[in-house]
């Protein structure tokens with residue numbers, strides 16, 4: 001293999017450190033210990049946001065479509081494959097744009113494939129086609145609506161309650177609770193989560 005994950009992450013950490021350098025220029029007399037500590041922090045914080053390993057192309061919607069094949073080709077170089085259903089229609093264009101920038105930034109030095117304009121469009125369209133739908137501003141007014149709106153928009157756009165059945169929502173809410181614990185270090189109390197689940201079940205399809 002020509003590349004290693006640590007190489008990319010190191011290259012990206014250098015870019016991030018260069019940003020930090022605007023306020024505190026690292027000089028040659030920066031103690032080595034401090035520098036590797038901030039490298040480690042950048043690495044850990046980037047990794048906390050990366051799609052986890054383990055998703056295969058076969059797990060994606062329409063796995064033999066051109067979009068899924070391109071994702072498998074270009075998006076597995078630095079981290080695991082991300083399923084289009086994990087982000088909303090409003091979030092994907094922004095995430096994809098960031099990924100092109102990250103790819104271009106390290107491509108030459110690390111000899112990784114860079115998608116062309118047509119391929120980028122195909123991948124973005126594929127993501128949007130299978131992304132989760134965002135709620136409109138006509139959410140029905142039942143008990144739990146306020147908690148839903150406050151809690152479920154903290155990390156991504158507010159999902160449209162109609163995209164899951166009433167049987168499916170409680171499991172999604174439980175998974176989201178775990179994301180909150182892992183990523184934010186806190187989660188709403190059980191009573192609020194139950195109100196959210198009840199609300200979603202009420203207005204689901």
Ligand code: HEC
Pocket residue numbers: 008012046047049050051071074075076077078079082095096098099102103106123
């Ligand atoms: C050059 C390395 C590299 C490539 C190639 C790459 N990524 Fe990433 N990706 C990263 C890094 C670093 C992060 C964590 C920081 C961030 O979110 O920008 C990340 C994070 C992500 C996240 C989580 C961020 C969020 O907002 O939820 C998603 C989803 C993602 N990548 C999707 C993709 C897709 C889809 C592709 C292919 C089009 C891709 N990545 C290709 C480096 C890469």
Ligand code: HEC
Pocket residue numbers: 085086087132151152153154155156159172173175176177179180181183184196
């Ligand atoms: C701590 C951040 C965070 C919060 C807060 C959060 N989510 Fe998520 N959500 C995620 C992540 C990460 C993913 C993608 C991975 C996954 O699907 O588990 C996601 C994906 C989703 C998806 C798309 C995947 C699917 O199964 O349909 C839905 C729907 C969703 N969240 C609903 C909710 C609801 C409802 C709440 C409020 C109870 C909520 N989220 C709060 C992080 C969060």
